[in-house]
Amino acid sequence: MIRHFPVDVCQPDAKDALSRQITWHEVPSKFNLQSDKATLKQALAKQLKEQDAVLVAHYYTDPDIQDLALETGGCVGDSLEMARFGQEHEASTVLVAGVGFMAESAKILSPEKRVLAVHDEATCSLDLGCAPEDFKQFCAAHPDREVVVYANTSAAVKAQADWVVTSSIALDIVRHLHAQGKKLLWAPDRHLGSYIQKQTGADMLLWQGSCLVHDEFKADGLKALMSEHPDAQVLVHPESPASVVALADVVGSTTQLLRAAVNHPASTFIVATDQGILHAMRQQAPEKTFLAAPTAGESATCKSCAYCPWMALNSLEALHQRLSQPGPGIQVAAELREGARRSLQRMMDFAAAQQNDLRVSADLAEHSQQFQHIGAA
Ligand code: 13P
Ligand code: SF4
Secondary structure (H helix, E strand, C coil): CCCCCCCCCCCCHHHHHHHHHHHHHHCCCCCCCHHHHHHHHHHHHHHHHHCCEEEEEECCCCHHHHHHHHHCCCEEECHHHHHHHHHHCCCCEEEEECCHHHHHHHHHHCCCCEEEECCCCCCCHHHHCCCHHHHHHHHHCCCCCEEEEECCCCHHHHCCCCEEECCCCHHHHHHHHHHCCCCEEEECEHHHHHHHHHHHCCCEEECCECCCCHHHECHHHHHHHHHHCCCCEEEECCCCCHHHHCCCCEECCHHHHHHHHHHCCCCEEEEECCCCHHHHHHHHCCCCEEEECCECCCHHHCCCCCCCCCHHHCCHHHHHHHHHCCCCCCCCCHHHHHHHHHHHHHHHHHHHHHHHHHHHHHHHHHHHHHHHHHHHC
């Protein structure tokens, strides 16, 4: 059978739609009483301590989960920061509030730790749309290419890759590979892939997956909102369509967008990513106004309304259930472990080297400033 890679193997929509509908049915209702919530949060903090567990949360999770993570010495971060924090933290149990690939990555990077996911059903449309068997054929059809996969994939896909990247480091890693003259095969997010391709000029063959949340942002609606707020800065996650990215003032990972929101002098921001991030933005820049970028439809016609249905499964109740019956946690099949670890660790090492370079150049700048100061005096 002839297969026209990468388009005809990458149609996650039907599977997505069903999985998404089922997921929304399971998202718990909100607390009625603040006192109930406070009591539960206290109990959860105690359970975390008793089990020597640290809570590592993504910015898209429920604000209560994000607050609890910070209050109990855990972290809230983008995918790369979550992986780094889980790997470096001394706790024997890492509890991941996010989606499946995040918990799986934590386990691959820290096989000696017990890694728990808050909710077993929390997955990702990018992961669902990149089946390992289909991906194998994609790679086999292009053996001359270095294989770069986004972190939003299964261990079975990561095990076939040379590199794993997250949105915060993808540009730097692809630039590095392009400078070495490498041709790349990229999966699974087509929007992030084409953004990186444009920015770096690298030769990249793209898998055609997408994120159901970011795919919904629309340039027309965004333009209309921008004309109502002409001074607003537009912050866009690169999983969004090219027409939306083209309107952005800042394109970046969730942490990079948050940093821009805090540091930029503008007072109003339009944000094109899952609305879960608005909690951290409003906490860290309370004097500023944050507006959600418009999605394709409204109410019943909207697929996601800029909320990831799988991230929404990370509730305080689900966390309580998990801590009450933790079980052995995430397991990664023995035959995948080493391959997936190699491609993930490569990214972690690249990120660590980059941080080191930044530290060295900051030190040099400080020293040269001291030197100038001495000279001027
Ligand atoms: P970040 O790494 O930017 O947090 O993105 C993860 C993700 O799933 C975005 O949809
Ligand atoms: Fe996956 Fe999109 Fe949800 Fe992120 S927001 S976890 S990319 S479906």
